[in-house]
Amino acid sequence: MSKGWTKKDIRDLTGKVAIVTGGNSGIGYETSLALAENYATVILAVRNLNKGHEAVDKIKREFPNANVHVLKLDLNDLESIKEFAEDFRKKFRSLSILINNAGVLMPPKKETKDGFESQFGINYLGHFALTGLLLDLIIKTPDSRVISLGSLSAHSIKPEFKEFLGSKVKSNAMKRYAQSKLACMYFAKELQYRFRARNIDSISVACHPGIAQTYIFGKGSRKLKTRLTRASLKMIGQSAEAAANPILYAATDYSIRGGEYIGPDGRKGIKGSPTELEILDQQFVENVSSNLWILSEKLTGITYKF
Numbered sequence: 001m002s003k004g005w006t007k008k009d010i011r012d013l014t015g016k017v018a019i020v021t022g023g024n025s026g027i028g029y030e031t032s033l034a035l036a037e038n039y040a041t042v043i044l045a046v047r048n049l050n051k052g053h054e055a056v057d058k059i060k061r062e063f064p065n066a067n068v069h070v071l072k073l074d075l076n077d078l079e080s081i082k083e084f085a086e087d088f089r090k091k092f093r094s095l096s097i098l099i100n101n102a103g104v105l106m107p108p109k110k111e112t113k114d115g116f117e118s119q120f121g122i123n124y125l126g127h128f129a130l131t132g133l134l135l136d137l138i139i140k141t142p143d144s145r146v147i148s149l150g151s152l153s154a155h156s157i158k159p160e161f162k163e164f165l166g167s168k169v170k171s172n173a174m175k176r177y178a179q180s181k182l183a184c185m186y187f188a189k190e191l192q193y194r195f196r197a198r199n200i201d202s203i204s205v206a207c208h209p210g211i212a213q214t215y216i217f218g219k220g221s222r223k224l225k226t227r228l229t230r231a232s233l234k235m236i237g238q239s240a241e242a243a244a245n246p247i248l249y250a251a252t253d254y255s256i257r258g259g260e261y262i263g264p265d266g267r268k269g270i271k272g273s274p275t276e277l278e279i280l281d282q283q284f285v286e287n288v289s290s291n292l293w294i295l296s297e298k299l300t301g302i303t304y305k306f
């Protein structure tokens with residue numbers, strides 16, 4: 001199913017445990033809300049616990065019986081990612097849906113705690129590490145899914161991952177953001193390839209939300225914060241609620257087989273109903289992807305144990 005899909009089509013998720021990184025805000029919040037509404041146990045993995053608890057309160061005001069929790073996760077710091085994985089393991093025994101949603105766009109700080117270029121580190125390497133640390137739980141949970149967030153900004157670029165890893169790279173911040181998002185899309189495909197090669201029935205899917213005027217544009221450079229930019233984004237884009245649909249479709253629909261790239265079906269992919277897109281298959285370069293994987297294991301020190 002895909003044409004005209006809305007969150008009303010989400011199945012009953014009773015018994016499913018879902019993590020949403022950055023679940024306190026924007027598209028991640030709307031994703032968490034919809035998963036909780038449909039009876040999943042939802043863990044908001046957030047860098048700011050106060051914001052996380054506020055989001056849980058907001059969800060519970062709408063759905064008083066929602067099964068929602070908050071755990072601390074700072075993707076800027078490998079140590080925090082390890083602590084999150086340990087914490088999660090102590091509290092939960094399965095993981096059905098991992099939504100690698102959190103992200104930054106042109107942030108003021110150029111480096112993560114471990115010295116990675118910040119957008120590459122938070123948007124991509126942090127999620128690479130997180131997924132690797134939870135892999136055994138994902139694999140042992142029947143019908144489990146890993147969802148990675150791409151972006152329209154990554155549709156017309158070539159992968160140049162190595163060049164974008166260091167914080168001293170001369171390219172502009174927007175280009176680094178696009179490369180970090182393309183890396184997330186490559187990761188989704190490579191993970192699916194590795195699952196399939198080992199006959200593991202977990203699946204990995206990439207998706208992009210189109211354009212939605214969320215806080216991500218308010219935290220970046222001054223140019224992104226201008227009122228004009230905000231107004232034009234609002235005019236051309238869709239609500240965060242609608243932008244969550246490609247993620248929710250990828251995370252819950254029975255028709256998804258793994259390896260797909262899902263995004264809005266409207267003009268230029270900015271808004272619309274979720275549909276499968278061909279662009280990632282057209283862009284994908286196999287050896288670049290496997291090299292990125294090897295490099296990511298080396299940089300994070302996290303080896304995937306399938």
Ligand SMILES: NC(=O)c1ccc[n+]([C@@H]2O[C@H](COP(=O)([O-])OP(=O)(O)OC[C@H]3O[C@@H](n4cnc5c(N)ncnc54)[C@H](OP(=O)(O)O)[C@@H]3O)[C@@H](O)[C@H]2O)c1
Binds near residue numbers: 023026074104149212
């Ligand atoms: N909005 C768009 O038009 C658009 C387009 C394409 C792709 N996307 C992608 O959609 C995803 C969600 O973005 P959004 O638009 O919903 O923006 P948002 O409202 O700013 O949400 C981003 C979330 O990521 C969290 N986050 C940032 N740095 C983090 C870190 N170091 N550790 C843990 N969490 C961190 C933020 O936490 P705080 O609240 O504490 O800052 C926030 O919860 C991102 O991956 C983004 O790249 C968005």
